[in-house]
Amino acid sequence: MNTPTVALLTDFGLKDNYVGIMKAVIDGICPGVQLVDLCHEVPPQNLLSGAYLLSSAAPYLKEGTILMGVVDPGVGSTRRSVAIDTGSFVCVGPDNGLFDMVLKKYSPNRVVVLDNPEFHLPKVSATFHGRDIFAPVSGHLAAGANLETLGTHLDPADLVRLPPSAPFLHNERIECHVIHVDRFGNLITNLSDRELTDWLDGARPRIDLDGERVPLMKTFASVPKRRPLAYFGSSGQLEIAVRDGSAARHFGAAQGQTVGVEKE
Structure with a gap:
């Protein structure tokens, strides 16, 4: 029998004991469970970054994994707690759009609201549902x-989604946006390699950010040190970097920044 796995992503950081406490709760209920730390440095309350990081990790989870995400600015409010069965893994966390990008790749088969207190800790705080519910x-x-024992059924169509974040593809120009800034200062956009290739239809791209042209390259070493470049990252998204530097600092860019692409 395969060892069950719970993969965790949070914005809790590792300075405090929040992550450790949650892992202790999980292990206390299912001794010997395999716990995978995907990320605990999501920018605080940043649902878009959390959603991107979850979706880029999802393809590497073994079948049957429980994917627990906690980026929860609405904790203690009327926002729902949910478990979502995709057929490949089960997502557990707040119903606030955190799993939106995952569910664009993996359709939800069954969803329940986590309203059965038998599966919660005896005392549920208003500020730490990660420990007490998820x-x-x-x-x-x-x-x-069994998923159905955890609470009441919810129509998958009623799950909360993030605001639309697809790139704008016009005849002569694409406008995409930065959806995540990683720890190196690389700017990860919402434009995929397939979308750009199909749109270019054999033409060469001209990429610009804040009025500066950025060459499309394959590797960081393709440009001199401290120079910017565009490339397709390991998740298949268009990214902007500065070799041996930070694109976020170089451009003064942040999440939401527009990146333009035209055909030469």
Whole structure:
């Protein structure tokens, strides 16, 4: 029998004990569970970055993984707690759009609202649902609990989604946007390699950011040190970097920044 796996992504950081406590709760319910730390440095309350990081990690999860995400600025409010079965893995977390990008790749088969207190800790705080709801639910799922026992059914169409974030593809120009800035200062956009290739239809791209032309290259070493370049990153998205530097600092750019592409 395969060892059950819970993969975690949060904005809690590692300075405090929040992540460790959640892992202790999960292991206490399902001893020996395999715990995978995907990321705990999501910028605080940043749902778009969290959604991107979850979606880029999802293809590498083994089948049956419980994918627990906690980026939860609405904790303690009327926002729902949910478990979402995609057929490949089960997402557990707040219903606030955090799983939106994952669900564009993996359609939700079944969704339940986590309103059965039997699967929560005895006392649920208003500020730490990661410990009191999501961790115990993930532990019970890892131990073999049936999804339907966790709460009431929810129509997948009623899940909260993020605002539309697709690039704007016009006849002569694409306008894409930065959806995540990684720790190196690389600017990751919402434009995929397939979208750009199809749009170019054999033409060469001219990429600009804040009035500066950025060459499309394959590797960082293709440009001199401290010079910017565009490339397709490991997740297949167009990214902007500065070799041995930070594109975010070089351009003064942040999440939401527009990147333009034209045909030469």
